Amino acid sequence: MNGVRITEVAPRDGLQHEQALVPTDVKVAFIDQLSDCGVDEIEVSSFVPAKWIPQLADASEVFARIRRAPGVVYSALVPNERGLDAALAARADKISVFVSATEGFSQRNTAGTIAEVLLRVQPVVRRAREAHRLVRGYISCVVRCPFDGPVHPDKVAGVAARLLEMGVDEIDLGDTIGAADRSAIDALYEGLAGVVSAGATTLHLHDTSGRAIECAVRAAELGVRSFDASAGGLGGCPYAPGSAGNVAAETLVDALAARGFALRARADRLHAAGQWMRRAIGSCER
Numbered sequence: 491m492n493g494v495r496i497t498e499v500a501p502r503d504g505l506q507h508e509q510a511l512v513p514t515d516v517k518v519a520f521i522d523q524l525s526d527c528g529v530d531e532i533e534v535s536s537f538v539p540a541k542w543i544p545q546l547a548d549a550s551e552v553f554a555r556i557r558r559a560p561g562v563v564y565s566a567l568v569p570n571e572r573g574l575d576a577a578l579a580a581r582a583d584k585i586s587v588f589v590s591a592t593e594g595f596s597q598r599n600t601a602g603t604i605a606e607v608l609l610r611v612q613p614v615v616r617r618a619r620e621a622h623r624l625v626r627g628y629i630s631c632v633v634r635c636p637f638d639g640p641v642h643p644d645k646v647a648g649v650a651a652r653l654l655e656m657g658v659d660e661i662d663l664g665d666t667i668g669a670a671d672r673s674a675i676d677a678l679y680e681g682l683a684g685v686v687s688a689g690a691t692t693l694h695l696h697d698t699s700g701r702a703i704e705c706a707v708r709a710a711e712l713g714v715r716s717f718d719a720s721a722g723g724l725g726g727c728p729y730a731p732g733s734a735g736n737v738a739a740e741t742l743v744d745a746l747a748a749r750g751f752a753l754r755a756r757a758d759r760l761h762a763a764g765q766w767m768r769r770a771i772g773s774c775e776r
């Protein structure tokens with residue numbers, strides 16, 4: 491089994507980082523281009539209160555207007571039950587919930603302790619499953635936290651275990667500030683052994699330190715078969731100082747394909763879509 495899945499996170503994780511408000515038309519056109527890039531999944535938007543992230547206030551409209559390509563999963567990030575109601579109404583195929591591995595990031599990014607956020611997402615996971623949606627459980631700061639420093643893999647394993655108990659289908663591990671190197675990836679998956687297999691995780695890498703590709707390759711050697719990436723490397727994280735750059739999807743696809751992994755995603759098309767979006771964002775800023 492050497493097939494690798496790619497989830498395109500640029501429409502949500504990329505755009506939420508942009509200052510200039512991107513019109514709904516542009517988002518829809520971008521997602522429609524991504525649907526033709528061979529990616530397995532697209533994180534379309536987030537159903538958060540508009541006052542938190544004004545950029546994504548049009549999530550319902552975006553979902554209503556995108557063209558859905560057969561075989562592509564269209565997902566949404568959901569912070570609470572109200573967000574879930576909107577995501578279900580918008581026919582999101584998959585629901586993502588978000589928890590941090592560290593207390594510092596949890597307070598600043600999700601306004602609560604880890605325990606409080608786990609309690610908040612529990613009914614979201616339960617109801618999403620009752621509605622026959624797939625559920626992804628994000629864990630951020632799996633290697634290092636901008637507020638609390640280095641993160642022990644046991645902390646990550648503890649949060650992953652709680653999410654799996656709730657019934658998430660997939661654990662998505664976020665190196666939120668791009669601090670990982672090959673040995674950190676080894677330590678992370680060693681720490682997770684017994685809780686979740688590498689093949690049941692998705693890895694969300696940032697290229698802040700220029701090591702995202704070597705980390706992805708190492709993770710693939712360890713059995714990871716699902717990665718998040720962003721066309722053109724769009725986006726970072728507004729709550730994490732110094733964390734520029736989701737790993738560029740086209741670079742990741744090329745690197746994994748060169749090592750013999752099989753991907754449906756097409757690097758040339760992802761590159762073109764990313765460049766198109768960069769130009770579109772540039773004209774929004776003027």
Ligand code: MG
Nearest residue numbers: 503726727736
């Ligand atoms: Mg990211």
